[in-house]
Amino acid sequence: MTGDLDVADGRIGEAELEELRAATRDFLTAKADEAAVRAAAASDRGYDEKVWAQMAEQLGLQALALPAEHGGDGAGMTALSVVLGELGRVLLPAPFFSSVVLAGTALAAAGDADAARRLLPGIAAGTTLAALAAPGRDGGWDLDGADARGGLAVAAEPGQCGVTLDGSAPLVVDGAGADVVLVVAAGPAGPTLCAVDGTAVGLTRTSLPTLDLTRRVARLDFWSTPATVVGEPGGAAGVLRRVLDVATAALAAEQVGGARACLDAATAYAKDRVQFGRPIGTFQAVKHKCADMFTRIQVADAAAREAAAALDGAAGAPDPGVAAAVAHVVCSEAFMAVAAENIQVHGGIGFTWEHPAHLYFRRAKSSQLLFGGPAVYHERLLARAGM
Amino acid sequence: MPSDTDSFVEEARAFLDTHATRRTGGGQAVQWGVGDDQVAYFSADPPDVDAARVAEAKAWQKVRHDNGFGWITGPAEFGGRGLTSVHDLAYDALEAEYDVPDTSVLSLIGLGMIGPTILTHAQEHIRRRYLPAMYAGDIIACQLFSEPGAGSDLASVRTSAVRDGDEWVLSGQKVWTSVAQHAAVGLALCRTDPDKPKHRGITAFLVDMAAPGVEIRPLRQMSGGADFNEVFLTDVRVPDDHRLGDVDGGWAVALTTLMNERASVGGEGAAGPAGRAVSLPFLAELLRANGRLDDAAARRELAGLYAEVAATDYLNHQSLRRARAGEQPGPEASVSKLMYARNLTRGAHFAAEVVGPRLVADTGEWGTFAWAELLLATPALRILGGTEEIMKNILAERVLGLPKEPGIDTKSPFRELRRSGRGES
Known part of the structure; x- marks a missing residue:
């Protein structure tokens, strides 16, 4: 029979995906235990530069899904999802999501060969860090959706060579440490993707206190900051739509990884913790909580996989925009619920600063809200489904 | 995937093209206010409509069977095709593209659960007697498992089976029996030794639903229809060759059925x-x-x-x-x-x-x-x-490896276990 949905449409096989998962997990087990994650998150730059470099040199993770013609391996979303699941499992603080997923996808989608040639090989090698600013004045991402009402945060005016930017981007993931920042600015021709050097004159970057301790966010203020246009002037809406689909699908895989770590911790604790003379996992109140967590994760995992397969153009897969929006809703809510229940299964110990449960709770809520949160993602799903 | 699947699918497509019509339009467009507004889960049909549906289902199963698609995974000696579940799934996917009668009255319980159980546990001549007839759509089988006192805790069935020469005498009450009113045969779990622990004193029998002493009463559910039955067994005589598995070995038989149930319902x-x-x-x-x-x-x-x-x-x-x-x-x-x-x-x-x-x-x-x-x-x-609660126990214990609840008595003789209600034993 033909027409079966092959993983990544034949780009990378099931066995290779398993190898990729094992290699990534082994690497992270060695380099990113809880102490290392906490130390990296608390460091000046917010991540471990050595580990970041090794990720690129030893495993080639940054290059994995980027276009082959610009230094990547073109392995597709299903492969990328495997990596993100592992990164999410340990909450690795690293500019992977910001540089590779957000900025990398924007550059690949912008159709600007020069900009791609200039920036993508460095991003793929991990030597260039790029960021993509949330375009909305309120931190929102949809240009055509519910949160477009806030308008664009940054305006682009024609300048001496390229454009100059003015405005404030309130939420830029890993924006403070990026070598290059991509901004969707309001230009004369409409929303326009622009690239700004991290050290450009007239750019002020302020690292912000964050809910999620393992992911940095900065505010960027632009005062007649010189920038170059990437892709067609006025053509950023389509780029952004693609970025949203890819980024929410990628985030979904990361969320499933985080949720699995929570369930693993909760079940291990329920087997070990004794109260009333028996492991608390023998009580149905606890047992059913764990079963509920498992059920949510199974469904979320299926949604994340389907979204990745759809974005890879796999045969028989649903519409990629719909599948990504479904995954974003289901995985956001599953991770949040599971992160909260993990603390409940642990009881008092789960509420301490020393216990890692809160790191997952923080990541869960932060990633649920990053692209607009429930009010926005429900409407985005209906819009993608044509309603 | 087996290399012969393509030719099998081609053959199945030719069969369906001959005997059924392909669905048109996919039914995507919703025409509001037009046609039947039914959203019922259970059938609320009057008995004559219900009977007509059963006849249609049997007739379509017969056509499937006569063309080699009645029991794709079954052994050839019992009317099966001897192919794999891969072929079976391929056929199901293909048939879904055609407008054919709903055969769930036969398939959900009988062909999906009881058939595989008979195949695994019955004697050769019993398999010959029932399996070809079931998969040819001639007879329907039902499952006589649940009782008023044995719901989630199925191993506490009390319907008794007492040996009398070459026969067994069955007495008790079964409940929530789907399709009993249409069934020729039922698979019953009975208590054969109340002095053994509950899982070890059960025996499984194939009961002729037309035998004297079998009384079927429709059970009206809260939604108004009667999609289930109560089945009363009063001194029903069952020949020993209709026993499945060993005497007191009925729990293993039940597990075969339940394994197939989970696949069927899920x-x-x-x-x-x-x-x-x-x-x-x-x-x-x-x-x-x-x-x-x-x-x-x-x-x-x-x-x-x-x-x-x-x-x-x-x-x-x-x-x-x-x-x-x-x-x-x-x-x-x-x-x-x-x-x-x-x-x-x-x-x-x-x-x-x-x-x-x-x-x-x-x-x-x-x-x-x-x-x-x-x-x-x-x-x-x-x-x-x-139940949802039992499903969650299964996930928590078998998948996540959480420990079983202590204090569930699986060792005392069944006779000594506590019962609901008046509490006498």
């Missing part, structure tokens, strides 16, 4: 009229027709429901693909069953909220009071085929 899609409760196009039309398309709360609930329904579909498709690739079914079946119940329930309540007071009484308006049957059927979804 894979249930949201087809049929009730599928409208989880269909985005239909529910979007429901909102539009009721002037609620701009209602933010309703839109949000619809999106949340749609996301869960779509994700559950993705999970089912992925399990199916893995099954087609020959992988053993994982815990997805229990997850799918939990989600199916949750989604359909959520859809029914969503529709009820949109329809509002027109669900309080039948105003005659299209697409309003029709939701009542489904709404009243939803509590069953969390109970039948293994």
Whole structure:
């Protein structure tokens, strides 16, 4: 029979995906235990530069899904999802999501060969860090959706060579440490993707206190900051739509990884913790909580996989925009619920600063809200489904 | 995937093209206010319509059988095709493209659960006697498991079977028996030794449903219809060769049936009229027709429901693909069953909220009071085929490895165990 949905449409096989998962997990087990994650998150730059470099040199993770013609391996979303699941499992603080997923996808989608040639090989090698600013004045991402009402945060005016930017981007993931920042600015021709050097004159970057301790966010203020246009002037809406689909699908895989770590911790604790003379996992109140967590994760995992397969153009897969929006809703809510229940299964110990449960709770809520949160993602799903 | 699947599918397509018509248009466009507004989960048909449906189902199964598609995975000596579950799934996927009679009255219990149990545990001549007739659509089989005192705790069945020469004499009451009124034969779990621990004193029998002493009474459920039965057994005589498995070895037989039940119920899609409760196009039309398309709360609930329904579909498709690739079914079946119940329930309540007071009484308006049957059927979804609580125990213990609850008595003689109600033993 033909027409079966092959993983990544034949780009990378099931066995290779398993190898990729094992290699990534082994690497992270060695380099990113809880102490290392906490130390990296608390460091000046917010991540471990050595580990970041090794990720690129030893495993080639940054290059994995980027276009082959610009230094990547073109392995597709299903492969990328495997990596993100592992990164999410340990909450690795690293500019992977910001540089590779957000900025990398924007550059690949912008159709600007020069900009791609200039920036993508460095991003793929991990030597260039790029960021993509949330375009909305309120931190929102949809240009055509519910949160477009806030308008664009940054305006682009024609300048001496390229454009100059003015405005404030309130939420830029890993924006403070990026070598290059991509901004969707309001230009004369409409929303326009622009690239700004991290050290450009007239750019002020302020690292912000964050809910999620393992992911940095900065505010960027632009005062007649010189920038170059990437892709067609006025053509950023389509780029952004693609970025949203890819980024929410990628985030979904990361969320499933985080949720699995929570369930693993909760079940291990329920087997070990004794109260009333028996492991608390023998009580149905606890047992059913764990079963509920498992059920949510199974469904979320299926949604994340389907979204990745759809974005890879796999045969028989649903519409990629719909599948990504479904995954974003289901995985956001599953991770949040599971992160909260993990603390409940642990009881008092789960509420301490020393216990890692809160790191997952923080990541869960932060990633649920990053692209607009429930009010926005429900409407985005209906819009993608044509309603 | 076996290399012969392509030619098998070609053959199946030729068969279906000859004997059935292909569905047209995919039924995507919703025509509001036109045709039947039914969203029922259980059939609420009068007996004559019900009987006609059963006859249709049997006739279609016969056509399948005569053309080599009646029992694709079954051994050839019992009328099967001797192929793999990969072929079986391929056929199901293909047949779904055609407009054919619903055969669930035969397949859900009889062919899906009882057939495999007979094949595994019955003597040769019993297999010859029943299996070809079942898979040819001649007879229907039912499952005589649950009792008033044995629901989730199935191993506490009390229906007694006492040996009398070459026969056994069965007495007791079974309940929640689907299709008993149409069945020629039933698989009964009986207590043969109350002095042994409960799992070790049970024996399984194939009971002739027309035998003297078998009385079938329809059991009316809360949604109004009678889709189940109570079956009373009073000194019913069963020949010893109709015993499945060893004397007191009936629990192993029951496990074979239950394993097939989980696969059977879990894979249930949201087809049929009730599928409208989880269909985005239909529910979007429901909102539009009721002037609620701009209602933010309703839109949000619809999106949340749609996301869960779509994700559950993705999970089912992925399990199916893995099954087609020959992988053993994982815990997805229990997850799918939990989600199916949750989604359909959520859809029914969503529709009820949109329809509002027109669900309080039948105003005659299209697409309003029709939701009542489904709404009243939803509590069953969390109970039948293994309660939600039992499903969660299975996931927690068998998948996550959490320890069993201590203090569940599996060692004392059945006779000494506590019973509900008056508590005498």
